[in-house]
Amino acid sequence: EAILNFQKSELEEKIEQLKNEIEKLEKELKQQVLKAKKIGVRVETNRTIQEINEDLKIVGVQLASLADVSEDVEKMYRRYLKVYDELKQKSEIVAENKRRMLGEVEVRKQTWKNILRNFLENLNETYKSTLSIIGATGDLKLINLDEVENAGLEISVGFHGLPPTTLDAYVQSGGERTTAVMAFLLSLQKYVKSPIRAVDEFDVHMDPRNRELISKLIISTVKTQRDIQYIVITPGQIPFFDEETNVIVVQNVGGRSEVKTVV
Numbered sequence: 001e002a003i004l005n006f007q008k009s010e011l012e013e014k015i016e017q018l019k020n021e022i023e024k025l026e027k028e029l030k031q032q033v034l035k036a037k038k039i040g041v042r043v044e045t046n047r048t049i050q051e052i053n054e055d056l057k058i059v060g061v062q063l064a065s066l067a068d069v070s071e072d073v074e075k076m077y078r079r080y081l082k083v084y085d086e087l088k089q090k091s092e093i094v095a096e097n098k099r100r101m102l103g104e105v106e107v108r109k110q111t112w113k114n115i116l117r118n119f120l121e122n123l124n125e126t127y128k129s130t131l132s133i134i135g136a137t138g139d140l141k142l143i144n145l146d147e148v149e150n151a152g153l154e155i156s157v158g159f160h161g162l163p164p165t166t167l168d169a170y171v172q173s174g175g176e177r178t179t180a181v182m183a184f185l186l187s188l189q190k191y192v193k194s195p196i197r198a199v200d201e202f203d204v205h206m207d208p209r210n211r212e213l214i215s216k217l218i219i220s221t222v223k224t225q226r227d228i229q230y231i232v233i234t235p236g237q238i239p240f241f242d243e244e245t246n247v248i249v250v251q252n253v254g255g256r257s258e259v260k261t262v263v
Helices: 002-039 049-064 073-132 174-191 208-224
Strands: 137-143 152-158 196-200 229-233 247-253 256-262
Touching: 073 137, 073 174, 073 208, 137 174, 152 174, 174 208, 208 229
Parallel strands: 196 229
Antiparallel strands: 137 152, 247 256
């Protein structure tokens, strides 16, 4: 009986110890549950505890390799993230401004094209009319109009009944090219806002035939613009033979310039 009582007392003592252990573990469990709730919602998983522990060990090793990382790394990250977000926002604004600007440029480009086309259409008629005075034909054409930086003007002319061809040193003579360019420049005078025009030494290095043709063009142009004064200067023989032309001759005589008017 004494042995049984001793064994009983030992069992009761162990039971008490187990109760205390259970109570301790329950308190610890409650603390862990509260802590887990603060971290977030419970994650449902089919993995076993052993698998999770293995993953935790791997993560622990990875974290250990980052032991030298500054504790301020999170603050730095957030600061740089803020800077990144600001730059991203600014870049979006710049992109939007660029899109609007390109749209405006495109509208202006179309306006420029239309104005240029209309202007050239009128100028081309004047150019053809000017060339017809000397029995020639020609044409003005815009090239590369879709590329503003490479856009240009192509001038063509035809003499002696030949169809107009683009100005080229291998096709027209120097005098013919000069005549065509002069016809183009005279055609432009209609659109220039100035009460006085001056043409200086237009006939230098010209043969008599082309000098006569260009003189004829100048006279015809002057007659169509009565409200504009033209001053034509030439060092050569006077090619103008028109009663409405005032000819002033400046001559060096004995080291002095003498001015005379040809009536």
